Amino acid sequence: MTVRYFAAYALLASAVAASPMLAQQPTMVPLGTPSNAPRAVRRDIPLTNMIRRAWAAGTRDSTGSPGHNYWQLWNDYTINARFDAPTATVSGSERIVVHNNSDSAMHTIVLRLDQNIYRANVPRAETVPEITDGMVVTKLSVDGANVDVSDRSNSAGRSPRGQARPPLTQPEASGMTQTVATIRLPSPIPAKGTTTIEAEWHFRVPQSLGVRGLRMGAWGDSLYQVGQWYPRVAVYDDLRGWDTDPYLGPSEFYNNYGHFDVKLDLPAGWLVGSTGVLQNPEQVLTASAREKLSHALDSDSTINIVSADERGPGKSTATGDRLVWHFVADSVGDVAWATSDRFVWDATRATIPGKGVIPINIFYEPGNTKKYETAGPTVRHALEFYSQLWMPYTYPLLSMVDGPEGGMEYPMFIMSSAGASDHETGHQWWPMMVGTNETWYGFMDEGFNQYMNRLSRFDRLGQTPDLDSLGQSYGRTSGDEREAPLMWDANYGGPNYSFQAYGKAPLMLSMLGGIVGDSAVWHAMSGYAKAWRFKHPSPWDYALYMDNALHQDLSWFWYYWLFTTESVDGSIASMTTSGNRTTVSVHEAGGMPSPVILQVKFAATGPAIHPMKNAKMVDANTAIVTWPVDVWLNGSRTFNAVLDFGGRKIESVTFDPGARFPDSNPGDNSWPRVPYTPPVQRTR
Numbered sequence: 001m002t003v004r005y006f007a008a009y010a011l012l013a014s015a016v017a018a019s020p021m022l023a024q025q026p027t028m029v030p031l032g033t034p035s036n037a038p039r040a041v042r043r044d045i046p047l048t049n050m051i052r053r054a055w056a057a058g059t060r061d062s063t064g065s066p067g068h069n070y071w072q073l074w075n076d077y078t079i080n081a082r083f084d085a086p087t088a089t090v091s092g093s094e095r096i097v098v099h100n101n102s103d104s105a106m107h108t109i110v111l112r113l114d115q116n117i118y119r120a121n122v123p124r125a126e127t128v129p130e131i132t133d134g135m136v137v138t139k140l141s142v143d144g145a146n147v148d149v150s151d152r153s154n155s156a157g158r159s160p161r162g163q164a165r166p167p168l169t170q171p172e173a174s175g176m177t178q179t180v181a182t183i184r185l186p187s188p189i190p191a192k193g194t195t196t197i198e199a200e201w202h203f204r205v206p207q208s209l210g211v212r213g214l215r216m217g218a219w220g221d222s223l224y225q226v227g228q229w230y231p232r233v234a235v236y237d238d239l240r241g242w243d244t245d246p247y248l249g250p251s252e253f254y255n256n257y258g259h260f261d262v263k264l265d266l267p268a269g270w271l272v273g274s275t276g277v278l279q280n281p282e283q284v285l286t287a288s289a290r291e292k293l294s295h296a297l298d299s300d301s302t303i304n305i306v307s308a309d310e311r312g313p314g315k316s317t318a319t320g321d322r323l324v325w326h327f328v329a330d331s332v333g334d335v336a337w338a339t340s341d342r343f344v345w346d347a348t349r350a351t352i353p354g355k356g357v358i359p360i361n362i363f364y365e366p367g368n369t370k371k372y373e374t375a376g377p378t379v380r381h382a383l384e385f386y387s388q389l390w391m392p393y394t395y396p397l398l399s400m401v402d403g404p405e406g407g408m409e410y411p412m413f414i415m416s417s418a419g420a421s422d423h424e425t426g427h428q429w430w431p432m433m434v435g436t437n438e439t440w441y442g443f444m445d446e447g448f449n450q451y452m453n454r455l456s457r458f459d460r461l462g463q464t465p466d467l468d469s470l471g472q473s474y475g476r477t478s479g480d481e482r483e484a485p486l487m488w489d490a491n492y493g494g495p496n497y498s499f500q501a502y503g504k505a506p507l508m509l510s511m512l513g514g515i516v517g518d519s520a521v522w523h524a525m526s527g528y529a530k531a532w533r534f535k536h537p538s539p540w541d542y543a544l545y546m547d548n549a550l551h552q553d554l555s556w557f558w559y560y561w562l563f564t565t566e567s568v569d570g571s572i573a574s575m576t577t578s579g580n581r582t583t584v585s586v587h588e589a590g591g592m593p594s595p596v597i598l599q600v601k602f603a604a605t606g607p608a609i610h611p612m613k614n615a616k617m618v619d620a621n622t623a624i625v626t627w628p629v630d631v632w633l634n635g636s637r638t639f640n641a642v643l644d645f646g647g648r649k650i651e652s653v654t655f656d657p658g659a660r661f662p663d664s665n666p667g668d669n670s671w672p673r674v675p676y677t678p679p680v681q682r683t684r
Helices: 003-018 049-057 114-118 287-293 375-389 418-426 428-433 446-460 470-476 494-516 518-531 539-550 555-563
Strands: 074-084 089-099 106-112 136-142 172-174 180-189 194-204 217-219 223-226 257-267 271-274 303-306 322-332 337-340 344-352 356-364 398-401 407-410 413-416 570-578 581-588 596-602 615-619 622-627 638-644 650-655
Touching (some): 106 194, 136 180, 257 337, 271 322, 271 398, 287 303, 287 344, 375 428, 398 418, 407 418, 407 428, 418 428, 418 446, 428 446, 470 494, 494 518, 539 555, 570 650, 581 650, 596 638, 622 638
Antiparallel strands (some): 089 194, 172 180, 223 337, 257 322, 271 337, 303 344, 407 413, 570 581, 581 638, 596 622, 596 650
């Protein structure tokens, strides 16, 4: 506050004090005591215009399932690409048949040119390892009509001020040097109609220069991981129309499903791992490799297909100067691949419920043999465990490739160090089989994955999953100004993006499990995954589906976890006993409510224990008593929980015994008090 504003404020304060009428106004609550002020508990999920429109159109409904009018685009890609090792250049041509399955005409087409993140002067939120020319599109046409691909982002489609825009006679593009480009069409694509896009393009695979790649990259001149490598059609959905969020680096992708027919022309002697099923093994693999592959499904053993000593045409691959590898993938949103003239190739299998055995391919540098010894068993366990947990893995194989990107997922394909293989395999469920919008709602992708990775780790160790304390730990983050709510566009998540996208959802699901039971959460999420398989759910769809599957209205829960950064901060303020009745005063200082769950421990001896209606005996001397979240609806922050178990002495009471509710100071959750030492906060 400047001096002049302070003086004006002082005069105003004097006038207020002198006014009899104003002096009678209610006393303001000091800012230092928010935990004692009444709170209004919100019990509904905020609905934006887009979800209301979807419900009205019948594309989604309030049960959280796809509506009877649900639609989404489908794209058929035919791509022919050539890789030149001396220049690290990928050049190609593609034909995309876009099926407008929507209920409206499309007047524009939006393309994703994500490789342009490597260009100079392109917005990004992450450092790139090398600046390149990005995606250079040399030819583009729509239904045979050529599009001017020279970048005129500041002028395309515009007219001088005050003048009418002339009618389009040819498709017109803008943004070709950015990660998102828009093509205006002279004639719209009718609802349920199709259009054909053809393009030619090239780019140089960026070097990683001793650092981790940005979802792709190169190690020297002998190993290349290739992603974001072709122009692709952006998502057009029933919620926002065209998805025009730029690719900034940290947040990942939102893709249409489609069919891909891909041919990769590479030097002989270079092995390839890719999304899709290899269509011509007899043309690109040696007889020895084909014979070994025929035994990959025989057992869980990992077998070698191409060894470190097998190098060059006739040894690692078929003979010749160059070979064309042909891959086909169906119901995928993207394709990525990797190639090297040094790859060691191992293979094993996974057994998928209701499907049978599928191959797992592992390609790695010979110097990394030790790191990849456990890769096969880890990926196998992930595929089998998540197939049981959520729904069976749909795709016919999975390939894993070594390289500069230490952890990245694509359909049927992961770029991964062995340590990240469980996590990257988990992404085959979301966003690959359940097509979440990772750019906006990273928690539905990374966060759900982090949660299930924890379950997988316990299963690998043969242990019972322990999700206690996770939800409680959010109390130490709540209130940090750097944290964006989960519903905030993750592309602009700010300095706590990693926590928003990765860290918070497991804590949210820990609390949900504390309310309804962990196994109930898993069962409901399995149903959600199956309902939205190969579709595009929103957070509203997820929350409402879970409510219906759990047979509870948990709108209050979703509101506080998804739309706010509030915590519960519960405590036991006092405990008094009169006769057989003990009154426990529970206080919640935070904005988020919770059920009141008390663990009551009794003396080992005494009169018989008479269980209360809302209590469950855990053992002979321990009961869990629960009151619903409704006890807070009157706005009070204090609830007096009355315990009446007969004459047996109560030795202690603990609020939230599973440590599932966000709390910055769990030391005041028990009576009598239990000494509590807060964890050391790491410097960020």
